[in-house]
Amino acid sequence: MSSITYLEAIREAQYEALRDNPEVFLYGQDIGTFGGAFKATKNLGREFPGRVFDAPISEDAMIGMAVGAAVEGARPIVEMQFADFSSVGFNQIVNQAATLYWRTNTPCPVTIRLPSGGTAGSGPFHSQSMESIYAHYPGLVILTPATVEDAYWMLLDSVKLDDPVIYCEHKFLYYHLKADGFGQRMPIGKARIARPGRDATIVTYSAMLHESLRAAEELRLDGYEVEVVDLRSVKPMDTDTILASVARTGRLLVVGESFPWGGATAEVIARVSSEAFHLLDAPPLRLNSKDTPIPYHPNLWKAHRPTTASISAELRKLLRY
Amino acid sequence: MSSITYLEAIREAQYEALRDNPEVFLYGQDIGTFGGAFKATKNLGREFPGRVFDAPISEDAMIGMAVGAAVEGARPIVEMQFADFSSVGFNQIVNQAATLYWRTNTPCPVTIRLPSGGTAGSGPFHSQSMESIYAHYPGLVILTPATVEDAYWMLLDSVKLDDPVIYCEHKFLYYHLKADGFGQRMPIGKARIARPGRDATIVTYSAMLHESLRAAEELRLDGYEVEVVDLRSVKPMDTDTILASVARTGRLLVVGESFPWGGATAEVIARVSSEAFHLLDAPPLRLNSKDTPIPYHPNLWKAHRPTTASISAELRKLLRY
Amino acid sequence: MTLSDKIVTSMPSQGFEDLRHDFLKALRCMILSRTLEDKLGSLYRAGGRIVGGVYLGRGQEAFSAAAGIHLRWGRDIYGPLIRDQAGRIAFGEPVLDAMRTYLGVSTGPMRGRDGNIHRGRPQVGYMAMISHLGSLLAVVGGALFARRLRGTLGDSVGATSIGDGGTSTGAFHEGLNFAAVEKLPLVVSVANNQFAYSTPTHRQYACEDLVDRARGYGVGGHQVDGTDLLACVQVFRTAFQRARAGEGPQMVVGRLLRLGGHGEHDDASYVPDLQKHSHEGRDCLVVAQGQAVDLGWATPQELRQWEKEARKEVDQALAQVSKEPVPDPYRESWQALSTTALMEGQER
Amino acid sequence: MTLSDKIVTSMPSQGFEDLRHDFLKALRCMILSRTLEDKLGSLYRAGGRIVGGVYLGRGQEAFSAAAGIHLRWGRDIYGPLIRDQAGRIAFGEPVLDAMRTYLGVSTGPMRGRDGNIHRGRPQVGYMAMISHLGSLLAVVGGALFARRLRGTLGDSVGATSIGDGGTSTGAFHEGLNFAAVEKLPLVVSVANNQFAYSTPTHRQYACEDLVDRARGYGVGGHQVDGTDLLACVQVFRTAFQRARAGEGPQMVVGRLLRLGGHGEHDDASYVPDLQKHSHEGRDCLVVAQGQAVDLGWATPQELRQWEKEARKEVDQALAQVSKEPVPDPYRESWQALSTTALMEGQER
């Protein structure tokens, strides 16, 4: 297989899901003829006539409709044009989809794709990372693939799961991130050691994995071996793998792109502090974006989110302790 | 002043806000003639004709309208009938109200009252605590009053603030919690030592303060002095007071009523672990509700949220460490 | 005084023969619904038995039942709302489901996890509403959409309800618009009972009649006197026929009055007396019983017999449910996902 | 070829004298808008100068400007949307505001924090849209509501826009319904440009014409050929008069076509040729220039002169803004609250 991008992996997974199961259909704005704002459904409407639908600008109804379809046994994949617009479908996600199984014993196999995260010049309403918002509510599975392989396998797995999945795909990785193939499937719920090390652990996910790996590389020049754990899914969160890594390194930095209050990074630190306090040789640290909306100008945007440089700086702080 | 309830304090604060500033108005479903589902605005429509408005069942528009009014210098107080229904106003809260000042330098003095938290028999959609959802987004102040005094002063302060405030009032406290007066005003952003102690610290807020105080009392019979910190506002969060308490006790339990993933309790633990790791003599613990929707039957509900008994059990674990 | 003692007569006694069967079916559902709800109301007031609040459909039974009788349990899709007890019965919901849910026992469809009007059995096409008004419409639409996609739609139809207040929600708008775009076989009952909780309609909408909205969505619009069962049966028959015939969503707006509080905790003192004594304030059950007698479709004796049977059914259900177990937190799975392998420990 | 070389003529030359002033004002705004947007488009394609995307109003200038000329900067409230560059100019927004925002310099109204079409100056009644379609309507309504409450409404009016796609949002429905209930002096422009991004209207709504929605909200409804400036000026004059006269919200639906992609990144290959060559595919600027000449309201020379002035204004703005500073993260306050005392450290 020739080189394939993260975005192509998402398209390919949808292709296979449609091919393999007649209950799968796609629903989203401009995803038919047009192939979606990011072309994640390019040609799928042509290849699967009557299975790919352009939705009206009605995120609330889009999720509601997917839940109804799932009740009837369908397995819809809903594309939000940007993660940020899921805010108007929020109620249907957290109160309708997420509670259906618990309330009525009815499975709810809905996959909601959220094109997430910042890119330069996208501004406050086309850049958000909402995994922490959705993970707070019971009844949802929150996937945050950071690699081409995970983008592919985890989307295929989402469609097979009988629970609602919030699939957070990072727009920054769409075109740049490439792989030679889809590699091996790893089960949902398992974190991955993306880089082994012994001096400190970075726990991260999604696009921040790559900034973190680069930071780890930088620190290697100083003689440090930093282990990097890719959470892959923030809910469920693979505490065991995190703890095992911290047991090896004794030092923890958690990096996420979303806003700093609460959320995935706080959750990781809370788990490690509560469950493996004695493993820590230094205070666990976290790095998030700043506590303002996401700025439009690239100068500001680069300073708003964690970068290789800011992660390296934080790592140095952690290692000095 | 004779005995006054938490709910009456909320009514009284709104009365005074209306009386003292012509820019204040109230907007919410059934808050006029009817005085609101919980009677938090009882008689205010009569006492302030043309200042208290019944809204259509349009939470999105209700928040949007309040932002527009605030742009023009008004200081609306919006009542959501239940916190849970703010999920359909979520977008206007986190993207419209919360970003206005940062984007345009325009103050946004909107107070949104969220009748929050569980009561027996209220079920999954009339019991939610959403402070952690809103606190995750930049640009909002999140108040979680636990006492009659705070209910009163913090609501008055909310109306005076030039920023959007999510005022989380706990329904469980409405009728039962009483005080003889409004006591002293404490500034927003300051936590309060609700009970001094030396053996362990509970950090909590809202209705869980009272369960925690009872648990602390229980532990006193075993000879332990547990300090209880009432956060009062989860954002801003008064890290200094928390750290000072942990410095005294060396042990930390954080108790919240909302869902367990992320949120206020994780945030507290993350801050303490990062900033005062060396002060801790034991792993910091947290206690939240369970990771399912909030059950309707009281038997289940009582087991779903933290109670005096479960807090005591957790405290014992913490103290044994 | 039994219900049938209050019969008033008003209808011409001919020309409706083809409605007879539907009418009587609806009437019996209304009687059972009223009997059940009266019982729930008194249990609530007595205290101690009912879990949570009680929200009744009194005064709305004709409108609700006239929709419900067109729905086939297990074949059609129904998403009832707050005041649809009569429609639920007409659809085929056993009284036991209601009683079990109100008493919160673990044998009910919601197993004590959710309550009262939120009950349903989605797996058989009987949707379980969440509280957020308007949000069920798209769900019912989605179920129809999936059936059509799979080719199993056949002559099945979907139905759901909304109140005058609920029409102000964005969810209602998005849901109905989506259903119209997809031309789904859906009947939407708009029960305009003049109030949303305490809020009168002039604070809720500014059009003359909610049926004026139908054209803007491109859906069929129907208006009916919601206190008149015969008229309701007739209008819903047309609406369901059109929906099944592929003419897309049909919106039926019924004018009526909620005969009671928003819930049983509410004395509805905000409803002006004038309105209570207006045409829309008539008790649709009394009207329907009068119609039945006038049309010669039922005798007062039969009506009394049906009431007696209803009381017996309700009493039996209560007796049975009273012995059933309430939920036990220690046996509860506390699991929000169906995929057990992905559940995390609760107490991290 | 300058714009004025493409003039087509079509109008009768009499009976519109009272529209002359408004028409010419709108036309000059259209010319400036087109000139500015052409420049922004080429800057975007050239790369390196523009921050973020570029979303243009080409083909919608007549409809947008005809609304904007009725608004008074500092007195009325305007909440423009994506394709309202012409309306913004008519309202009184300086070209510098636009240029500064697109180039992301820190001197602009958004200070590089937010971009392009999101710009505004709420403190002077010029609302700054967020991306979420439909959500601005309630904001504009709320501003009017507050003025009326305080007694400072006077003859001020509010205006905002939406596209065919945006009408499907719950926010639009809730906002318009609220405005209707409050009978606010609000004019809502519905620019039905046949597409929402790539989605044609038949996937967006099922009514015949979006103006059919007006009655269901109880608001005034107006229809206009959005490619015809003269008609637009006339219709908006009526709509604004009615709104100011206390007749409540007015909805003006314009039929037109987006002459370009959704944004400048989009080649709009999904728009069928047939539609491009239909009546609604006419270039409203060419039509308006023809009307001006036909009516004897402007000579081709004058038109050329206005174009020249517009180019000069745009070029000057660009030259000036090019020298202005871009945001500096180290001097940025990184503060989302106006109450400094409540801000927490950023890097916890």
Ligand SMILES: Cc1ncc(C[n+]2csc(CCOP(=O)(O)OP(=O)(O)O)c2C)c(N)n1
């Ligand atoms: C989105 C939302 N907001 C608020 C509520 C609270 N609430 C429950 S019922 C009700 C009134 C409903 O009125 P209407 O739709 O007319 O139905 P009715 O009760 O009259 O049958 C309200 C405001 C809710 N359920 N959902």
Ligand SMILES: Cc1ncc(C[n+]2csc(CCOP(=O)(O)OP(=O)(O)O)c2C)c(N)n1
């Ligand atoms: C709630 C929401 N969902 C999705 C989008 C993404 N989006 C931006 S513009 C657009 C199309 C808008 O179409 P229309 O309202 O017809 O306006 P036009 O672009 O045609 O002027 C979409 C889907 C959005 N801005 N807001």
Ligand SMILES: [Mg+2]
């Ligand atoms: Mg009603």
Ligand SMILES: [Mg+2]
């Ligand atoms: Mg459009």
